[in-house]
Amino acid sequence: MATKLLEDLPGVGPATAEKLREAGFNTVEAIAVASPGELVAAAEVGEATAAKIIAGAREAADVGGFETGDRILERRKLVGKVTTSSKSFNELLGGGMETQSIVELYGEFGSGKTQVAHQLAINVQMPREMGGLNGSAVIIDTENTFRPERIAQMVKGLPPAPEGQSWEPDEFLEHISVARAFNSNHQILLAESAMDLAEKLRDSEKPVRLLIVDSVTAHFRAEYIGRGTLADRQQKLNKHLHDLMRFADLNNALILVTNQVMSKPDTFFGDPTKPVGGHVLGHTATFRLYLRKSKGEKRIARLVDSPNLPDGEAVFSVTMEGLKD
Secondary structure: OOOOOHHHOOOOOHHHHHHHHHOOOOOHHHHHOOOHHHHHHHHOOOHHHHHHHHHHHHHHHOOOOOOOHHHHHHHHOOOOEEOOOOHHHHHHOOOOEEOOEEEEEEOOOOOOHHHHHHHHHHHOOOOHHHOOOOOEEEEEEOOOOOOHHHHHHHHHOOOOOOOOOOOOHHHHHHOEEEEEOOOHHHHHHHHHHHHHHHHHHOOOOOOEEEEEEEOOOHHHHHHOOOHHHHHHHHHHHHHHHHHHHHHHHHHOOEEEEEEOEEEOOOOOOOOOEEEOOHHHHHHHOOEEEEEEEOOOOEEEEEEEEOOOOOOEEEEEEEEOOEEEO
């Protein structure tokens, strides 16, 4: 097995390793998926040295080459699924929301996006036999929507705990780390900090298995106004989403992002609401779910895009005690 220390990579001495770590490249895997430009900026090395370091990291971490389909199938077996607490919603998703993917929820305000996020932050902590992953959750909150009181209410609605255990809201809250993002740059930085946090918790009893960004587009939408700034915005959003995807792969985690909608008043047929973020978000999200309100507590989830599941709809309820059928 190849070594996993930064200092063992070709062209990396103690000083360079220190600079790389300061810039957030803590593992060989993180360097293996970086671009030479990023290393040049981070460690003040030349372009050729950066390329050599990355090549060494790829070899050591065993990433970036071709793999046969059966190896990929083996890796896919590690994919975990988190229950949504609603049977029909789970069936729509082929058994729950899966790790190593980005699940995007979009819909108007009040359609239940944040409620689903809160529910999953709880469910990911449950034992595997109950549809959880025995993991912890990290939330990047851009619209100040996280409510610990809501978690406490939802914990009350969980199915009975396994024998000899009880569900305590405080214990669930202990394994949810929340950071409030104040602007898009801060949001991007927090995704990098989440990487460090996941690294710290990797060998704990509850490693990070869920990263929620609620909402992923709000700051970008507010800061980049007008068509002239669109290219910059999309480029930055693209980098952010790729950081999130990298997090999903390196930590076998589920990334759940919520997204706002805009109205297209020129739509004569069909639904005039469209998700924000354009093609960049559309192509990066593995699963796209459109949530909309129905009567009372009922909500409808429509699977708009998925690599392997048919499009369909599920009806679920958002109750005081969480998501139900």
